[in-house]
Amino acid sequence: MFTGIIEAVGEVVDTRLQGGDLRLRLRTGKLDLADVKLGDSIAVNGVCLTVVDLPGDGFWADVSRETLAHTEFELLRAGDRVNLEKALMPTSRLGGHIVSGHVDGIGEVVGRREDGRSIRFQIKAPAALSRYIAAKGSITVDGVSLTVNGVEGSQFELNIVPHTLDETLIKDYSVGRRVNLEVDLIARYLERLFSGSADEDSHDNSDAGGLSMALLAEHGFTGRR
Missing domain, CATH: 2.40.30.20 (Elongation Factor Tu (Ef-tu); domain 3)
Known part of the structure; x- marks a missing residue:
């Protein structure tokens, strides 16, 4: 998880196509990598990537075809600047909002x-x-x-x-x-709760608990009474 508070602006150093996927090398600038190890997550332009190598001045990461299909990473070239944020720690301030690193x-x-x-x-x-x-x-x-x-x-x-x-x-x-x-x-979870689609296969869910406008109004979250 991330907060959306950018810690550094890095630079794309190398992009390599490998079997349809992309291997990406990034120079991280002022981002402190002292506490980063292989397997850790770093958000690059909002995309959660896994560190697969640490050459010293940055890191390498693999970008799957799924990620390429849903982000602008296919346009990245050497020299492009990117926003960087290390994964949230339990002791960190949540200065922005909860960010998953999964681009929509x-x-x-x-x-x-x-x-x-x-x-x-x-x-x-x-x-x-x-x-x-x-x-x-x-x-x-x-x-x-x-x-x-x-x-x-x-x-x-x-x-x-x-x-x-x-x-x-x-x-x-x-x-x-x-x-x-x-x-x-x-917002995504609220939509899911309101839709009730999680229980589509149930023949009788009349007694099941769920989120509704009436329930929100009852507890003071909307103007309805």
Whole structure:
């Protein structure tokens, strides 16, 4: 698990196709690797990757065909910059939100404009993910935990402050850039609970406990009474 608080910006050093998969070498810059060992997880642009070799100035990781199919990793080339975050430890502060490192889809930057010292971006998400994105909710973009400023259809807006621009690769974004998106994990589980699809094979689930609007209202989570 991760928090979406980027610890360093690294660089792609080498990409090697091996049997249809990709082996990736990354230089990690200021990321402290002293406590990293083989088999540990590091998020690269929001994708949870396993360390398979530690050459000293970074690490190697294998990228499966499944990951290539659902992320923008197929576009990575030597020299590209990437956001890096080591896996969350039990003693770490949860400064962002709970991030799994499992990308849900690929978005596209469709707008960028200056706003004081900040920059506002418009991102277009895949239609299937738009229902999980809410104003003032959380979303992960290339591994960065961000607050959604507004939503219109499948597009959402982000306001990126100077510190985030300095510490991540977001300041490099231009219109047309593809980005990895991970929606809020809680939103996915809520949908699952409301759908009731987990018990489709049950012939009689009338007595089964479950989440409903009535139950949420009863306990003060909605305006319904």
